[in-house]
Amino acid sequence: MNIQITGGTIYQKEVAYKVIEWTIKQLKLTRLSSLYIHVILKKLRGADGYCSMEDDERRIFTIEAHKNLKLRQLIMTLIHEMVHVKQFARNEMDDFPINGRQRWKSGTVPESINYDDMPWEKEATRLQKKLTDEFWREDQL
DSSP, X not given: OEEEEEESOHHHHHHHHHHXXXXXXHTTOTTOTTOEEEEEEEOOSSOSEEEEEEETTTTEEEEEEETTSOHHHHHHHHHHHHHHHHHHHXXXXXXXXXXXXXXXXXXXXXXXXXXXXXXXXXXXXXXXHHHHHHHHHTTOO
16 A cells, blocks of 8 residues: 655645545555555645546556645545545446446446436545544544
């Protein structure tokens, strides 16, 4: 497992590293030792964060998170994007449309569906709340 954090303040980098490590354990991704996760803390427009798979064979992922978020929102955003890492790494989804359809687990999802209603977004939103509350309760910082 390789985690790299760039951008943001020293404190934000420390927080991001702890959140990513903790979330890897919670999502049971520790068996995927070949994961490489690069978190970039920077100013973003239009979203709090993004996750992209750079190389599916080598399991290289980039997470971008808005560096001006308040602490709890930053944690929640990182957890949300880590759920997407899990979805990509376990081959649960393919959000690149083929013939107007995207894949979720063993089914397909029409490209025309509202973004927030995509099953991978629903799962990420549900887990971000649950896991952020757990992280906060366990006082991981």
